[in-house]
Amino acid sequence: MKNKCLIKSILLLLFTGVSCFARGQEQIHKENDSSSSRQPSIRWVQESSNAGWEARDSQGEVVYKGYMWILGGWHDSYQAPPRDVWRSNDGKSWEKVLDDAPWLHSDLPMSTVFKNRMWMMGGWYNGRLEGRSASNSVWSSKNGKDWELVTGNAGWAPRCAAAIVIFKNKMWILGGTTAYYYGDKESLLNDVWYSDDGKNWKLATADAGWPPRAYHQAVVLNDRVYIMGGGNYDPEYWGYNDVWSSADGIHWRQETPRAGWHERIWFSSVAYRNCMWVMGGWSGNPGKNWDDVWYSTDGKNWTELKTDGVKWKERHEHSAFVFQDKIWIAGGMTPPLVNDVWSLKLPRERGRRPKLGQP
Numbered sequence: 001m002k003n004k005c006l007i008k009s010i011l012l013l014l015f016t017g018v019s020c021f022a023r024g025q026e027q028i029h030k031e032n033d034s035s036s037s038r039q040p041s042i043r044w045v046q047e048s049s050n051a052g053w054e055a056r057d058s059q060g061e062v063v064y065k066g067y068m069w070i071l072g073g074w075h076d077s078y079q080a081p082p083r084d085v086w087r088s089n090d091g092k093s094w095e096k097v098l099d100d101a102p103w104l105h106s107d108l109p110m111s112t113v114f115k116n117r118m119w120m121m122g123g124w125y126n127g128r129l130e131g132r133s134a135s136n137s138v139w140s141s142k143n144g145k146d147w148e149l150v151t152g153n154a155g156w157a158p159r160c161a162a163a164i165v166i167f168k169n170k171m172w173i174l175g176g177t178t179a180y181y182y183g184d185k186e187s188l189l190n191d192v193w194y195s196d197d198g199k200n201w202k203l204a205t206a207d208a209g210w211p212p213r214a215y216h217q218a219v220v221l222n223d224r225v226y227i228m229g230g231g232n233y234d235p236e237y238w239g240y241n242d243v244w245s246s247a248d249g250i251h252w253r254q255e256t257p258r259a260g261w262h263e264r265i266w267f268s269s270v271a272y273r274n275c276m277w278v279m280g281g282w283s284g285n286p287g288k289n290w291d292d293v294w295y296s297t298d299g300k301n302w303t304e305l306k307t308d309g310v311k312w313k314e315r316h317e318h319s320a321f322v323f324q325d326k327i328w329i330a331g332g333m334t335p336p337l338v339n340d341v342w343s344l345k346l347p348r349e350r351g352r353r354p355k356l357g358q359p
Contacts, residue, residue, distance in 0.1 A: 044311040047091035048341040051330065055337035056082065057317035060111030061330070064118050068321045068328060069144060070094075071120055072106020075337070077127035077181070081107040085144045091328060091341040097144040105135035108180065108215075108317075110164040114171050117142055119198060122173070124160040124180045134158035134178055138198045155201035156193045163218035167225050170194045172204070172249055174227055177214035181234050188212035188232060192249050204249040213240060217269035219276045225249060226276055226299050231265050237284030239263035243299040255299035264290060268320035272327050273346055278302075279329060282316035289314035289334065312342045 058081075059073030067087040074081050083106055085098040101120075103109075109123030117140040126132040136158040138150040162176030172194045179187040190212040192204040216230020224245045231239035241263040243255040259278075267281025267290070275295040282289050291314035293305040318332025326345040331338060 041308045042305070042344070042346060043307055043309040044342045044344050046310070046312075046340060046342050047328075048094075048339075051086075051088070051091075051339045051341050052094035052096065053084065053086045053331075053339055054082070055339040056331055057315075057333045057337060058108045059319055059331065060106065060109045060120050060123075061319035061321060062111050062113045062118050063321050063323050064113050064144075068319075068323050068330070069118065070319060070330065071111055071118075072101065072103070072109065072123075073331070074107045074127075074317070078129060080104070080126055080129075081124070087144060088341075091330075091343060101139075102147050102149070103135075103137065103139045105133070105137070105160070108160040109135075110162050110173055110176075112164050112166060112171060114166055114198070118144060119171065120147075121154065121164075121198075122159050122162060122176065128181055132181075134160050134180065140198060150198040154193075154195075154199075155203070156191065157189070159189060159214075161214035161230075162189070163216055163227055163230075165218045165220050165225055167194075167220050167249065170196045171198065172218075172225065174208070174218055174225075175210075175213050175216060175230070177232070180214075183232070184235070185212070185232075188214055194249060208244075208246075209252045210242070210244045210254070211240065215265035216240070217267060217278070219269055219271040221271050221274070221276050222298070223247065226255070228259065228269065228276075228278065228299070229261075229264055229267060229281070231263070233265060233284075237265075239265050239283055239285070243296075245299055259294070259296075259299075260302035260304065261292060261294045262290065266316035268318055268329065270320050270322050270327060272322050277320075277327065279320060279327075280312075280315050280318060280332070289316050291315070307344070312340065313338070 056073035060071030062069045070086040083101045086094045088094045105123030105125040107124040121138040136154040137152045141147045159176035163174040175189045177187045190208045193201045195201045213230040218227040226245045228243045241259045244252045246252045264281035264283045268279045278294045294302045296302045313334045315332035315334045319330040321328040326343045328343045330341045
């Protein structure tokens with residue numbers, strides 16, 4: 001009888017031990033599965049704290065032939081703007097391509113890539129000095145060194161701080177101001193123009209329906225053009241955080257009168273991973289720079305992207321690129337003017353749309 005009891009006790013201990021081991025292994029697997037399913041940390045990476053070009057803001061910027069390009073910009077309001085051209089294929093090392101490009105109006109220009117060429121148009125010259133002016137010249141280049149004047153007098157009024165997009169195989173410019181620093185409500189524009197060659201421009205609409213503005217941004221997403229934000233700087237500030245869209249550049253609808261982000265001017269925007277993005281900028285109410293990043297798939301519903309670790313300092317009129325499946329920002333006014341370069345890459349989920357938002 002005692003032997004039977006002893007055998008039962010031993011068997012019970014063995015069974016309990018095996019069960020505990022199995023449960024322990026199951027818990028380990030659950031923890032491993034949980035760990036593997038966690039989203040990787042989303043962080044901004046500082047690629048350079050001091051790029052080769054002199055600190056600046058309000059420059060032209062494009063991605064072209066495997067490089068990010070910086071074109072001209074602004075150093076201060078009491079000298080002519082710089083006309084240098086720089087490029088980089090990694091954000092760390094920058095090569096000067098040209099000291100003095102032939103275009104003069106490189107403060108708040110409109111820049112893009114179209115038909116295998118870089119384009120620079122419009123812009124402001126000479127800050128607050130005598131002889132200051134806006135431009136309606138259009139320039140293009142295949143290499144950043146040799147620039148061709150496509151037209152010295154495009155059909156649209158001279159302007160700076162307009163938005164520009166490529167849409168339906170044409171270049172489009174939207175709004176802007178004819179008089180930086182010294183303008184008023186009459187200086188602001190809400191017309192829309194397009195061209196398929198940079199020389200001949202057609203008016204899509206003289207009044208797009210959205211309030212006239214400058215220092216705004218536009219992107220193409222969902223086969224629509226979206227414009228957002230902007231307003232006026234001087235002599236009286238006002239800003240918007242509305243979003244409008246159009247399927248043809250002529251007829252516009254308001255997606256939201258007030259997006260989730262604070263009204264602002266001088267921000268940057270890109271289209272990346274099926275979303276439109278708003279980054280940084282400046283507001284006069286309150287008077288401050290921003291370092292926030294927001295994204296939306298439809299222009300109506302916006303989510304702020306929260307990232308881990310160190311990020312770039314709040315700023316305005318910085319360059320923004322989409323390059324090597326990353327968002328990049330470069331330069332801008334914090335103050336002071338800076339020439340740092342940062343990148344952000346979102347993790348991808350296997351076989352699914354990339355996860356956006358707070359990790």
